[in-house]
């Protein structure tokens with residue numbers, strides 16, 4: 058019995074349903090297991106799941122592309138002009154446990170981190186030393202930008 062279009066289609070469906078060649082042959086009737094295998098090969102049929110050769114072809118082109126991204130690590134995003142303007146971000150001399158009544162309470166660093174300190178110098182103007190009072194008591198717009206600057210600097214600490 059030959060391969061009519063109808064039988065070829067049925068064979069194709071059974072094969073892709075996952076039946077073995079001998080099961081397909083039995084379902085069709087009139088053909089041997091070898092005839093089914095031969096037909097499958099000639100048609101280049103594949104099962105639903107991707108076969109190994111297909112996968113290997115997919116993976117290989119991706120590999121050379123990956124190392125190309127790595128040789129240039131991103132430089133840390135620190136903006137030198139901003140750091141230079143904000144000279145007081147060196148650690149203070151007081152910690153939350155040693156800060157006293159007449160010490161500058163200007164916070165330095167991130168309060169959620171261990172290295173958080175206060176300026177700790179003598180407080181001459183309110184709770185701050187002269188230098189920090191100058192920052193703290195600036196006109197509103199400048200104070201806001203100073204606060205923004207401090208916030209953006211914390212991200213780099």
Ligand SMILES: [Zn+2]
Pocket residue numbers: 161162163176177178185186187188189
């Ligand atoms: Zn201070």
